[in-house]
Amino acid sequence: MAKILLVLYPDPTTGYPPPYARDSLPVVTSYPNGQTLPTPSAIDFAPGELLGCVSGELGLRPWLEAEGHTLVVTSDKDGESSRFEQELSDADVVISQPFWPAYLSPERMAKAPKLKLAITAGIGSDHVDLATAIDRGVTVAEVTYSNSIGVAEHTVMQVLALVRDFIPQHQIVANGGWNIADAVHRSYDLEGMDVGVFAAGRIGRAVIERLSPFGVRLNYTDRHRLPLEVEERYGLTFHDDIRSLVRDVDVLTVHAPLTDETRGLLSDELLGTMRRGSYIVNPARGAIADRDAIVRAVENGQLAGYAGDVWFPQPAPADHPWRTMPHNGMTPHTSGSSLPSQARYAAGTREILESWFAGTPIRPEYLIVEGGRYSGTGAHSYASRPPAPRAAT
Numbered sequence: 145m146a147k148i149l150l151v152l153y154p155d156p157t158t159g160y161p162p163p164y165a166r167d168s169l170p171v172v173t174s175y176p177n178g179q180t181l182p183t184p185s186a187i188d189f190a191p192g193e194l195l196g197c198v199s200g201e202l203g204l205r206p207w208l209e210a211e212g213h214t215l216v217v218t219s220d221k222d223g224e225s226s227r228f229e230q231e232l233s234d235a236d237v238v239i240s241q242p243f244w245p246a247y248l249s250p251e252r253m254a255k256a257p258k259l260k261l262a263i264t265a266g267i268g269s270d271h272v273d274l275a276t277a278i279d280r281g282v283t284v285a286e287v288t289y290s291n292s293i294g295v296a297e298h299t300v301m302q303v304l305a306l307v308r309d310f311i312p313q314h315q316i317v318a319n320g321g322w323n324i325a326d327a328v329h330r331s332y333d334l335e336g337m338d339v340g341v342f343a344a345g346r347i348g349r350a351v352i353e354r355l356s357p358f359g360v361r362l363n364y365t366d367r368h369r370l371p372l373e374v375e376e377r378y379g380l381t382f383h384d385d386i387r388s389l390v391r392d393v394d395v396l397t398v399h400a401p402l403t404d405e406t407r408g409l410l411s412d413e414l415l416g417t418m419r420r421g422s423y424i425v426n427p428a429r430g431a432i433a434d435r436d437a438i439v440r441a442v443e444n445g446q447l448a449g450y451a452g453d454v455w456f457p458q459p460a461p462a463d464h465p466w467r468t469m470p471h472n473g474m475t476p477h478t479s480g481s482s483l484p485s486q487a488r489y490a491a492g493t494r495e496i497l498e499s500w501f502a503g504t505p506i507r508p509e510y511l512i513v514e515g516g517r518y519s520g521t522g523a524h525s526y527a528s529r530p531p532a533p534r535a536a537t
């Protein structure tokens with residue numbers, strides 16, 4: 145029997161369960177690339193429930209306990225005296241969400257001799273030291289595609305919020321004001337702008353598809369070129385690298401994983417090559433940006449705005465400068481944790497656990513590390529390697 149250590153964000157401040165705004169979820173039957181939705185044998189929650197917080201437990205407790213496993217759920221994840229570190233010593237499985245990541249550093253993994261499986265309930269496993277997972281033979285899996293479209297929608301929302309300057313306008317009415325000049329002196333139309341998408345994987349491609357009808361010119365870069373037919377359909381201009389991309393755009397959206405290649409990429413130097421008054425929306429990972437370089441750029445006008453929902457570390461400290469810098473449209477890490485996304489990644493987490501306990505293969509699209517090497521999706525997205533040619537299909 146296994147001990148599963150599940151780290152989730154705290155409950156709503158007003159108690160659990162919260163009042164829900166709607167009675168059901170829209171029906172989504174497949175992902176855009178044809179991948180099937182999670183297929184656990186059963187679920188013990190009603191889709192639409194808040195599952196990602198401590199009391200939600202990803203809906204896993206009834207099933208895990210019926211199978212004889214031990215489930216420990218906590219939000220106390222940081223520092224040596226945290227419940228997470230205390231429980232780690234005999235945990236077989238660790239599960240956490242990128243929104244409230246249980247950082248699995250080499251030091252922490254050394255304290256977890258029984259650890260065999262780390263599941264990301266969501267997408268993006270950079271909070272796990274993947275090199276150590278490879279060395280230690282720990283399997284790392286995530287629920288690929290579970291929240292990709294939600295993140296793409298959030299990206300489009302934040303692009304529009306920045307370009308049209310929505311947030312100050314809303315604050316004006318909330319404060320009882322009506323000065324139109326105050327409200328519009330930084331307000332532009334997205335139409336006609338040059339938009340650059342850094343990394344056209346699942347999310348980046350969904351952003352391209354959603355921004356295309358706005359009458360923008362679309363540019364992108366990625367390690368693999370999209371099929372020619374896709375480039376032609378969206379009028380995409382491909383750039384060899386991000387340096388070339390950022391020079392030619394008014395709006396940059398960021399959708400690459402956090403790796404040694406992408407850490408700190410949005411630096412003073414790179415930002416300085418962008419058009420004055422550019423916008424950046426980064427829902428990928430906070431550490432892809434140099435925190436203070438972003439602050440300097442919005443303060444001196446090189447950037448007209450910065451938005452996203454990812455920070456480092458998470459939760460962001462109360463004095464993190466992105467909370468208060470001018471022209472920011474930041475949210476806490478929410479884009480991938482809408483209620484529909486939660487239903488999918490909770491079901492996907494159960495699917496991974498069911499496979500693990502049954503000794504059957506975890507779907508390749510969920511795998512990041514297995515058997516001491518990058519595997520499945522991980523082999524494609526995380527492994528460092530030189531640029532590859534255009535995909536065949």
Ligand code: NDP
Pocket residue numbers: 266267268269289291292295342343344345346347348365366367368399400401402403405406427428429453454477478479480481524525
């Ligand atoms: P995908 O793996 O589908 O796409 C990532 C893309 O990034 C791939 O096309 C990959 O290229 C490309 N890439 C990787 N490294 C580089 C590089 N150095 N230069 C250029 N391109 C690069 O992932 P998703 O679209 O599903 O997710 C992207 C990221 O978004 C995740 O890694 C995660 O960090 C973040 N995310 C954030 C969420 C949130 O809630 N805010 C939720 C989900 C994800 P290729 O594979 O072609 O080599």
